Amino acid sequence: MDAEVSERAQTDIERVRVEVYRSYAEQGHPPSRPAIEAATRLSPAEVEHALTTLAETRHVVLDDDGRIIMAHPFASIDLHFSVKGTHTLWWGGCAWDAFAIPHLVPGEHEVLVATTCAACGTPHAYVVGTAEPPAGDEVAHFLVPAAHSWDDVVHTCSNQRIFCTEKCVDDWLAATGNERGSVFDLATLWRLAAHWYEGRLDSPYVRREPSEAKAYFAQVGLKGAFWGLEE
Known part of the structure; x- marks a missing residue:
């Protein structure tokens, strides 16, 4: 029983x-x-x-x-990213989540992701689709290492941001007193987002094991201890 x-x-x-x-x-x-x-x-x-x-x-x-x-990848609080689809407006939980939404939601093959540089406030907007990464020379900076992302998940997500350049990242770190996390280009961000949330709208959903998550990070081009990987 x-x-x-x-x-x-x-x-x-x-x-x-x-x-x-x-x-x-x-x-x-x-x-x-x-x-x-x-x-x-x-x-x-x-x-x-x-x-x-x-x-x-x-x-x-x-x-x-x-x-x-x-x-994830959805939010109902402002974490710096809006995602506009054909009929729906979402808050993206972070840069990672905002880029993931078109890959997850049926029928939304392209969305408009809008944000601002965390350092200088410059606005940025991208048409993010499922076929290829959006154009842009901006970079993503993730502050909290993957192993600690759930220690305070709202803090983690609110610090997965897009910056104009690495100089803006450095300026933001100097202003906030934070230590440098992981910096990578928009193409890597898009690859990270593309398949991470697969299956979340299906049932039953089975989350990746830690070893599978690490393999995924390596596959999309991430490196280093921040992601639990070797350099």
């Missing part, structure tokens, strides 16, 4: 996860608690348990009031 209950609970949790992702993908924002209850036919207590479990297992991010604020 306990095994049956556990299996049923896992099924309910997965149903809630899919509903959260479906709402973000189709509407650009997370579903309300009543909407989840209506879609899944679960009780308020069951929905609350599912969301808590999903947060604990890093499928969604809840704020201190229990509101859903992220389900």
Whole structure:
């Protein structure tokens, strides 16, 4: 009986996860608690348990009031990236997430990603599609090493930014007192985003093991201890 209950609970949790992702993908924002209850036919207590479990297992991010604020690559708070599709406007969770959305959402083969340089405030906009990286000489800078990305995931995501040049990165580091993280070009950012979130709109979704994540990072051209890789 306990095994049956556990299996049923896992099924309910997965149903809630899919509903959260479906709402973000189709509407650009997370579903309300009543909407989840209506879609899944679960009780308020069951929905609350599912969301808590999903947060604990890093499928969604809840704020201190229990509101859903992220389900990567989607966000419902401003983390410096807007993503405009044909019919939907999303907040991208970071540079990585913003570039990932067209690869994940069905029918959105190109989106307009808008942001500003974290150092000088210069606006940047890119048509990001699924066929090839966008043009641009700007660079991405990720502050928090991959192994610590979930220590404070909102802090991590808010510091995965695009800069005009490496000089802007250096200026920002000097102004903020932060240490240099990982710097790479837009083509590498696009490759990183392209397949990272595959399957998140499907069910069941199985997250990559750490060894698989490292292999993916190496495959897209990332190097060094920041990514858990050799130089």
